[in-house]
Amino acid sequence: QVQLVESGGGLVQAGGSLRLSCAASGRTFSRYVKGWFRQAPGKEREFVAAINWSGGPTYYANSVKGRFIISRDNAKNTVYLQMNSLKPEDTAVYYCAAKQMWTAVAVPPEYDYWGQGTQVTVTS
Secondary structure, three states: OOEEEEEOOEEEEOOOOEEEEEEEEOOOOOOOEEEEEEEOOOOOOEEEEEEOOOOOOEEEOOOOOOOEEEEEEHHHOEEEEEEOOOOHHHOEEEEEEEEOOOOOOOOHHHOOEEOOOEEEEEEO
16 A cells, blocks of 8 residues: 655644655655655645655745755655745645656646645744
């Protein structure tokens, strides 16, 4: 059974930091593109960041560029999202996802596997 499991979410004040992790099990995702998405209440799921299987290139949404960093450790089958300078508008459920090709990486339906999500709440 293929599983992506996110962790690291929580409650943080504006300006603070969190690091999300996404651990994969059930198969080897080392050759898969990994993406992070988020969904706030009443809004559509939106792209946050993506990383190619080798660790580069990376791609970020404009709203998080310069504040968030995506990275991966293929030996641990884990991808990370370091979130700095958090803002209240970053509040959402964050999901990791996996796909095979480095194309349309910002498009949710292009991803084959999804985690269950982890809640991030940023207070002002």
